[in-house]
Amino acid sequence: xxxxxxxxxxxxxxxxxxxxxxxxxxxxxxxxxxxxxxxxxxxxxxxxxxxxxxxxxxxxxxxxxxxxxxxxxxxxxxxxxxxxxxxxxxxxxxxxxxxxxxxxxxxxxxxxxxxxxxxxxxxxxxxxxxxxxxxxxxxxxxxxxxxxxxxxxxxxxxxxxxxxxxxxxxxxxxxxxxxxxxxxxxxxxxxxxxxxxxxxxxxxxxxxxxxxxxxxxxxxxxxxxxxxxxxxxxxxxxxxxxxxxxxxxxxxxxxxxxxxxxxxxxxxxxxxxxxxxxxxxxxxxxxxxxxxxxxxxxxxxxxxxxxxxxxxxxxxxxxxxxxxxxxxxxxxxxxxxxxxxxxxxxxxxxxxxxxxxxxxxxxxxxxxxxxxxxxxxxxxxxxxxxxxxxxxxxxxxxxxxxxxxxxxxxxxxxxxxxxxxxxxxxxxxxxxxxxxxxxxxxxxxxxxxxxxxxxxxxxxxxxxxxxxxxxxxxxxxxxxxxxxxxxxxxxxxxxxxxxxxxxxxxxxxxxxxxxxxxxxxxxxxxxxxxxxxxxxxxxxxxxxxxxxxxxxxxxxxxxxxxxxxxxxxxxxxxxxxxxxxxxxxxxxxxxxxxxxxxxxxxxxxxxxxxxxxxxxxxxxxxxxxxxxxxxxxxxxxxxxxxxxxxxxxxxxxxxxxxxxxxxxxxxxxxxxxxxxxxxxxxxxxxxxxxxxxxxxxxxxxxxxxxxxxxxxxxxxxxxxxxxxxxxxxxxxxxxxxxxxxxxxxxxxxxxxxxxxx
Numbered sequence: 001x002x003x004x005x006x007x008x009x010x011x012x013x014x015x016x017x018x019x020x021x022x023x024x025x026x027x028x029x030x031x032x033x034x035x036x037x038x039x040x041x042x043x044x045x046x047x048x049x050x051x052x053x054x055x056x057x058x059x060x061x062x063x064x065x066x067x068x069x070x071x072x073x074x075x076x077x078x079x080x081x082x083x084x085x086x087x088x089x090x091x092x093x094x095x096x097x098x099x100x101x102x103x104x105x106x107x108x109x110x111x112x113x114x115x116x117x118x119x120x121x122x123x124x125x126x127x128x129x130x131x132x133x134x135x136x137x138x139x140x141x142x143x144x145x146x147x148x149x150x151x152x153x154x155x156x157x158x159x160x161x162x163x164x165x166x167x168x169x170x171x172x173x174x175x176x177x178x179x180x181x182x183x184x185x186x187x188x189x190x191x192x193x194x195x196x197x198x199x200x201x202x203x204x205x206x207x208x209x210x211x212x213x214x215x216x217x218x219x220x221x222x223x224x225x226x227x228x229x230x231x232x233x234x235x236x237x238x239x240x241x242x243x244x245x246x247x248x249x250x251x252x253x254x255x256x257x258x259x260x261x262x263x264x265x266x267x268x269x270x271x272x273x274x275x276x277x278x279x280x281x282x283x284x285x286x287x288x289x290x291x292x293x294x295x296x297x298x299x300x301x302x303x304x305x306x307x308x309x310x311x312x313x314x315x316x317x318x319x320x321x322x323x324x325x326x327x328x329x330x331x332x333x334x335x336x337x338x339x340x341x342x343x344x345x346x347x348x349x350x351x352x353x354x355x356x357x358x359x360x361x362x363x364x365x366x367x368x369x370x371x372x373x374x375x376x377x378x379x380x381x382x383x384x385x386x387x388x389x390x391x392x393x394x395x396x397x398x399x400x401x402x403x404x405x406x407x408x409x410x411x412x413x414x415x416x417x418x419x420x421x422x423x424x425x426x427x428x429x430x431x432x433x434x435x436x437x438x439x440x441x442x443x444x445x446x447x448x449x450x451x452x453x454x455x456x457x458x459x460x461x462x463x464x465x466x467x468x469x470x471x472x473x474x475x476x477x478x479x480x481x482x483x484x485x486x487x488x489x490x491x492x493x494x495x496x497x498x499x500x501x502x503x504x505x506x507x508x509x510x511x512x513x514x515x516x517x518x519x520x521x522x523x524x525x526x527x528x529x530x531x532x533x534x535x536x537x538x539x540x541x542x543x544x545x546x547x548x549x550x551x552x553x554x555x556x557x558x559x560x561x562x563x564x565x566x567x568x569x570x571x572x573x574x575x576x577x578x579x580x581x582x583x584x585x586x587x588x589x590x591x592x593x594x595x596x597x598x599x600x601x602x603x604x605x606x607x608x609x610x611x612x613x614x615x616x617x618x619x620x621x622x623x624x625x626x627x628x629x630x631x632x633x634x635x636x637x638x639x640x641x642x643x644x645x646x647x648x649x650x651x652x653x654x655x656x657x658x659x660x661x662x663x664x665x666x667x668x669x670x671x672x673x674x675x676x677x678x679x680x681x682x683x684x685x686x687x688x689x690x691x692x693x694x695x696x697x698x699x700x701x702x703x704x705x706x707x708x709x710x711x712x713x714x715x716x717x718x719x720x721x722x723x724x725x726x727x728x729x730x731x732x733x734x735x736x737x738x739x740x741x742x743x744x745x746x747x748x749x750x751x752x753x754x755x756x757x
Contacts, residue, residue, distance in 0.1 A: 032076040032314065032320070037308055037315070040075055040311060041304055041311070046300070047290070048074075050289045051070040051072065052070055052307055053276060053303065053310065054285045055069060055277065055278060055279040056068040056070040056071070056281055057280050057281055058261075062081075062129075063081055063091055063093045063128060065081045065091060066084045066279075066381065067082045067279045067281070068080060068081055069277065069314070079319070080132060080317055080319055081130045081132070082179075083130040083134060085121060085125070085133035085134055086101075086102055086137045086381070087099050087378075087382050088384040088532070089124060089125060089128060089130060090383055090384055090385065091385065092385070096128065096385065097120070097335060097338055098338065098384035098389065098533040099117055099121065099384075100341050100342045100530065100531050101377055101378065101529055101531075102150065102163070103149065103150050103510065103554060104341070104528075104532075105167075106154045106554035107344075107345040107529065107551040107627070108551060109666075110664075110688040111688075113340070113344055114341075115167070116341075117341050118170020118173075119173050120170075122170060125176040125318075126175060126176055130318075131176065131177060131317040132178070132222065132313075133178055134181065134381065136163070136164045136181075138161070138163070138180060138181070138211050138215065139152045139185070139208075139227075140154070140157065140160065140187060141155040141554075142155070142608055143564055143566045143570040144558075145473040145478075145479060145561075145572075146189065147467050147468060147472040147473055148380070148467075148468065148469055149467075149511040150382065150511060153211075153554060155610070157211040158210070158214065158683050158684065160211035160214075161211035161212070161214025162214065164211060164215040165219040169218075169219045177223055178221045178223070179221065179222070180212060180216070180223075180225065181224070181227070183212055183224050183225065183227055184204070184208050184209055184227060184236060185231055186228060187208075188472055189470055189472045190471065190575050190596070191575055191598060192227075192228045192229055193229075193578070194228075194230070194598065195229045195599065197599075197600055197602060198600065198602065200602075200605065201714045202606065202711075202712045203602055203606050205712040206606050206711070206712050207608055212224075216247070216252075216253050217251060220254075222256065222313055223258055223277075224258070225257075225260055226257060226259055228264075235264045236263075237259045237264035238266055240274060242273075243257055243274035254309075255309065255313065256276045256277055257275045258275070259275055259277070259279055260279075262280070266288070267284075267289050268291075268298045271298060271306055272302055275306075331387075335533065335534060339538055342532055342535055345529065345551045346526055346528050346529065346538060346539075346542060346549055347526070347529075347549065347551035347553055347626075348526055348527075348551070348629065349515070349527055349622055349626075350523075350525040351630075354523035355502075355524045355542070355543065355630070356545025357458060357545070361401075362401055362457065363402045363457050364396060364401050364403055364456055364458045365403075365404040365456040365458075366393050367444070367460070367461045367462075368461045368462040368488070368506075369411065369414075369441055369462075369464060370438070370462040371461075371462040372392075372408070372412060372415060373439070373464075374389050374531075374535050375438060375464040375466050376389040378469070378510045379435065379469055379470075380434075383468070384532075388533065389532075389535070390535060391536045392460060392506065395535070395536030395538070395540035396536070396543070399541070399544060406448075406451075406452070414442055415439055434468065434469075437466055438464055440484070441482060441488065443487050443491065446491050452495075453492075453496045454499070456501070458496070458501055458502045459504070460504050460543075461489060461505045461522070462506040463481070463485055463488075463506070463508065465508070467510040470577050472570075473511060475572065479514055479561055480514050489518055489521055489522060490518075490521060493522055493523075497523070503521075503522040504525070504526065504543065505524070505525045505526070506525075506539060507526065508528050509530070512527075514561065515622070516621045526549070545659070549628065549629060550627070550629060550662035550664065550688075552625050552732065553625060553732075554624075555609060556620050556622070556733075558621060563620075565604035566604050568603070569595075569604070606679065611680075614733065615680055623735075624683075624732065624733040625664070625735075626731075627664075627732075629662075630659045631656075631659040631694070632655075633654065633657075633663045633692075636652045636738075637652040638729055639740070645706045647709070647725075648701065649685065649727055650701045651700060651738055652697055653698050653699075654692075655697070657694060659694065660693045660694065661691070662688060662691055664731070665731075666732065666733070667684050667685040667686060667702050667729055668681040668682060668729075668736070669709060669725055669728070670725065670728065671711070672722075672724055672725065673721070674719065674721025675721060676712075678711060681726075681733070684702075684708055685703075685704055685708075706746075709745070710748065717750050717752050719748070722746055722747035723743070725742050726740070727739070727742060
């Protein structure tokens with residue numbers, strides 16, 4: 001009997017992790033509460049602590065989310081559900097709302113609207129049992145070919161930071177946690193798990209960290225996700241300077257830092273650096289952390305710090321507070337918000353008196369595969385499984401237009417044949433993960449087009465691109481139109497315009513494409529981006545004039561791809577995805593490192609996007625901040641003055657046209673020469689007006705803290721050089737309407753610690 005009792009005690013100790021004194025006795029009844037984190041930590045075994053900082057796997061989610069945290073029922077610690085979600089929840093178990101992509105949301109330049117979208121996402125997350133939405137994603141559009149640009153906001157860090165702040169505030173207003181990602185410099189998908197970004201400190205601070213800094217300070221996200229790549233030789237998830245010195249000490253971030261899925265190499269180094277949660281979690285990571293604690297290379301107090309942060313996140317989560325039980329899901333309301341956002345973010349690039357369509361136009365010939373199969377969003381973690389997406393054809397039919405049935409049958413038959421062939425085809429690993437691509441474009445032929453021009457009153461050509469995670473875009477047949485697509489635009493434009501009928505091209509894309517060689521052919525061009533599930537309905541509203549487009553470009557569309565300063569240092573050759581590396585297998589160092597694959601030099605420095613185009617006087621197809629409307633706006637009465645360490649910029653915007661509409665007022669600043677080289681101008685503030693009726697006016701006011709004028713000087717900190725600054729108020733970076741010089745700006749030197757809030 002005595003031996004049996006001893007055996008039971010031994011087995012019980014092993015089950016509780018080998019630290020039996022903590023797992024029994026005085027701590028036996030400890031259960032997690034918001035105010036007893038230290039007591040819970042004291043009660044935890046080493047194995048339990050490690051299980052909490054290493055995720056619970058990709059198959060443990062009860063709702064089909066991307067991953068979970070490990071539950072510890074003994075201590076009342078539930079699992080947290082972590083869902084992909086830059087454009088809406090990606091759950092394998094249920095359909096959810098597919099909101100517009102980040103690039104489209106940034107094109108609204110409307111933080112209140114983006115916050116509304118975030119709130120809708122957060123409410124849906126509560127209803128579905130999700131604790132943390134893995135978004136927003138906010139890396140910089142360094143180069144147009146980055147495959148994941150659709151998930152990111154802009155080429156400009158201020159616009160990116162403001163959009164991300166608004167999204168986080170909206171999500172977290174509901175009690176759901178948000179997760180900024182990918183921190184930092186994840187600006188290419190090619191070899192993203194191992195690529196080494198080589199950049200100087202000023203470039204990192206002003207361009208690639210700046211948006212994150214704004215979002216952290218303005219919205220206090222509950223979590224942040226580190227990127228896969230290295231920066232100057234160190235994996236971001238193992239970089240103590242990045243995660244502790246900058247993120248926590250300088251910016252005062254107090255939430256949880258988690259890895260991207262299978263990110264990094266050294267589990268103990270990640271915890272030591274300040275990366276609290278390793279997702280989705282692997283046994284070898286647990287073993288490595290336990291070993292490091294036991295041999296003293298990872299102090300247990302450091303592990304306790306990560307545990308404490310996770311416990312704080314858990315104790316404030318919907319799964320712990322049971323908040324989700326009282327949150328109803330209203331699909332109709334969410335769809336309406338998705339539709340409103342898409343309507344505000346589509347950008348009218350060209351309009352030669354074609355739009356809005358004349359009231360007498362009803363019969364429309366729809367060409368292009370994407371007229372019938374809308375690309376609502378991108379591939380990978382940014383994808384959403386919606387119950388229905390509305391194609392342009394469906395949207396136009398719903399609005400009372402009459403799509404050409406003969407053209408429709410031709411495209412539907414072609415798409416169905418492609419789908420059947422794909423189902424019969426053997427699938428590679430990449431195909432199984434990424435799914436079916438968009439069918440190649442077809443040209444029905446000049447005879448068919450001519451007949452369509454006879455029986456219809458207008459033509460719509462929707463050309464799509466399906467891009468996403470794991471690989472970057474290609475130049476041929478992606479950034480550039482295919483020969484078939486060029487012929488399609490040319491043939492349709494000739495046939496319909498000869499008959500006096502308008503031709504509209506819709507770009508259903510995740511990232512910008514070349515436009516300079518063909519933009520003079522159609523009568524109008526709409527950049528619809530990846531507009532989410534309501535895209536077709538929104539397009540119908542814009543075509544009819546019920547929606548007046550107000551979107552403005554968050555990026556520059558160049559004349560030539562080669563005009564981008566980053567083009568010399570971006571991977572242009574296809575590199576197959578190394579799935580073993582992606583799944584966290586140990587990296588084998590190549591004998592010779594490949595430029596732009598194993599390492600990428602950011603030689604352009606801070607001159608990304610419009611900063612480069614302006615500095616070097618390059619012509620562009622469409623400038624940063626550009627977008628047409630069905631009405632016109634006049635800017636007047638501009639005033640700029642300095643008050644209490646803040647620059648106050650104001651002006652009056654008046655709708656001088658015949659239709660109600662919205663304008664985005666942008667404030668650019670030119671700084672005097674100083675301690676470092678300066679861009680010609682930089683975006684420092686913006687305001688999206690309310691809906692202005694014809695003749696209506698609105699006074700806009702932008703407040704710029706003096707420190708927002710600073711440049712980063714390595715070894716010193718942030719410096720505002722004294723002298724005269726020029727404030728340019730305009731409708732785009734190259735459409736400046738008012739310009740005011742303000743002398744007497746005082747010098748301001750802000751050492752890094754002094755910039756803390």
